[in-house]
Amino acid sequence: MxxxxxxxxxxxxxxxxxxxxxxxxxxxxxVHIPMRQGAHxxxxxxxxxxxxxxxxxxxxxxxxxxxSVSICRYLEAIQPDPPLFGTTPLEIATIDMWIRxxxxxxxxxxxxxxxxxxxxxxxxxxxxxxxxxxxxxxADRAYHxxxxxxxxxxxxxxxxxSAADIMALTTVDFGSFIGTPIPEDCSHxxxxxxxxxxxxxAGA
Numbered sequence: 001m002x003x004x005x006x007x008x009x010x011x012x013x014x015x016x017x018x019x020x021x022x023x024x025x026x027x028x029x030x031v032h033i034p035m036r037q038g039a040h041x042x043x044x045x046x047x048x049x050x051x052x053x054x055x056x057x058x059x060x061x062x063x064x065x066x067x068s069v070s071i072c073r074y075l076e077a078i079q080p081d082p083p084l085f086g087t088t089p090l091e092i093a094t095i096d097m098w099i100r101x102x103x104x105x106x107x108x109x110x111x112x113x114x115x116x117x118x119x120x121x122x123x124x125x126x127x128x129x130x131x132x133x134x135x136x137x138x139a140d141r142a143y144h145x146x147x148x149x150x151x152x153x154x155x156x157x158x159x160x161x162s163a164a165d166i167m168a169l170t171t172v173d174f175g176s177f178i179g180t181p182i183p184e185d186c187s188h189x190x191x192x193x194x195x196x197x198x199x200x201x202a203g204a
Contacts, residue, residue, distance in 0.1 A: 002028040004071075005048065006055040007035050010177040012107075012170040014055040015204065016068040017075075019166045022201035024079050028057075036120075069099060072163055084163045091158070098157040098164035102171055106146065109138035110175045118178055139180050147186035154195065161196065169196050 004021075006014030021028060033039045033054050041052045048064045049056045057071045058064050065071050076085050086092040115121050116132025146168075150156070156164040172182060172193060182189050196202060 002060065003031050003058040004028045004055055005031045005033050005045070005058065007033055007040075010174055011035070011054070012174040013053075013068040015170045015173075016166055017055045017057070017071050018204035019170070019201045020072045020075060020084065020163065022204040023082065023084060023161075023166070023199075024075060026075065026079060069163070069167070072166075076163075084161075084166070086157075086162065095157045095162045095164050098162075099167050102146075102156070102164060102168045106139070106142045106168070106175075107171045109135035109142060110171060110178065110180055113139065113180055114174075114178050136180060139175065140183060143183055143186050143189060147183075147189040150188040150192050154192070156192070161199070165192075165196050169193070169202065 004014075004017060006017065009015055018030075033045060035054070039045060040049075040054055045056075046052055048058060049066045051066070053066065055068055055071060056064050056066050057074065065074055073085065076083070084095075086095045112135040113132050115125060116127045116135075117129055121127070153159060155161050156168050172189075175181060182193060184190075
């Protein structure tokens with residue numbers, strides 16, 4: 001049976017895969033890697049991912065797949081229904097485009113805020129707090145940009161729920177955890193958040 005090595009919420013990347021699995025109705029063994037205790041940097045775990053990051057999907061033969069989107073693509077390939085990465089060339093490209101946009105435009109500044117301002121990460125790197133705080137303006141602009149994009153559709157990449165929504169939901173919820181929530185005036189984005197948060201998979 002496949003094993004998914006990950007961390008509990010609010011860690012966004014392992015949650016991406018858990019939501020994806022829940023949407024697919026797939027069952028894998030979950031192995032908790034407590035990052036606060038440094039378990040992701042332990043020698044035995046580094047044999048699975050030399051970067052010491054979660055999530056990691058270990059296949060039955062011991063092969064390990066790292067990176068949350070890559071894991072989800074593998075799961076999509078072995079269980080295509082329901083499709084979460086699209087079925088037509090245009091759908092596949094559009095969903096991929098929005099995954100990259102969410103990661104670069106929204107998650108990137110949130111990640112810098114997390115790394116450079118949060119007390120949980122102070123022991124991991126030299127924090128440049130002014131730089132971290134400067135990213136709040138970038139996050140705010142990204143939220144308002146995405147709010148405008150969501151004015152005419154229900155989901156991130158179009159009319160149907162997709163992997164892009166999973167990436168965005170975990171990003172937005174992590175942003176809220178570190179004190180960078182959706183601005184109150186982003187009504188379209190807030191409505192989307194309520195919509196996708198109501199899905200049973202969101203509790204994964």
